[in-house]
Amino acid sequence: MLLQFVLDTGSSMFAFPAIDQSSILISLFKFLFILTALCYSVFAVIVVRQIQIMKNTLITSFSPIIFFVGFAHLLVALFVLGLFFVLL
């Protein structure tokens, strides 16, 4: 109710410029998507770091491939973050 009152510019006694409710919702989603992509990029960095540590702890023939996958995963996460900044 309070939100409706705040957003409903017609009922306001002050002459605020008209604010579209859907644009606020869209902005909220935009903020959430970018925040998620940012958090995910941090997660991807932690994954790469952990793979690096574990690769040195357990040396197997597959460890370099895992490291490569982790690094590719980080690049994808950064690409998505950049894409969201451009696209949204």
Next chain:
Amino acid sequence: MADVIFDSSMRQGDPSSINHQRKILRGVRTKRSHGRRAQRQEETTSVGVAESRSQEQVPVRADASAPSSQDSQEQQITTHPGDPTPRWNGAHRNVDEYSDVMRQEKSSSNPFASYSPKPINFRFATQHLDEHVILVLRKHALTQLPWILGSIVFAFLPILFSSVGLVDFLPGTYQFAALIIWYLLLTGFIIESFLSWFFNVNIITDERIIDVDFLSLIYRNISSAKTDNIEDVTAVTSGAIRSLFDFGTVFVQTAAQQREFDFRDVPHPARVTKLLNELILEEEREKIEGRIN
């Protein structure tokens, strides 16, 4: 001496092991060249000077029989006719010599194996120079089924959402962004689950047992106990699925700082228990025979 065999037990990729192999090879080459030189000299000298020829060969033989460092390294690995398994004549015997379990197992080169006996191309950070990995254990592949099936279900959920029209209130670009976020999170879940399984290993060497716990991305615990600190080994297989697919938990009580090691949901728990008992026996035998470094 030409039948020196290099195998997984020499830890391929290890710089120290490579240097060790190079030294041995250098020793073999030197002997071969000495042999060829001696042969050439033998061919050029006449039959009448057999005594002088034999005298010329003496220094070569003396070199070959001299207790150089190369030779002493060479003597550590020998093979027996008909048995390609190298035998370590030093403090430790080869595991095949005293373990019935390992004698029946072939070396594993599969990095994803849950039960990996005498693994090829496998080392760990704190491995000693003369320490050999005998068995690497992970959780049985069946225990990973829940997250694999879950991931497959989650991969198809966006189709359901779009058919219901759950995100229709968003513009097309935002729907696309939501889809990307969904699959990104799913990828993260899959990677984290796989890494937790892949790096969560139990290692049995000819000297100790090592438990590497990689429970999550922010929790890692590595503990080890020497074989002669093992006090009690118990294998527990409970439930129909575990009995059917032969996997269970092996509890190892030790006198080390970490009192108990548990190898959770590992394949062939009975075999693992038997192997650990054989290792304890061998350790005691080493003590009795004075083969401890």
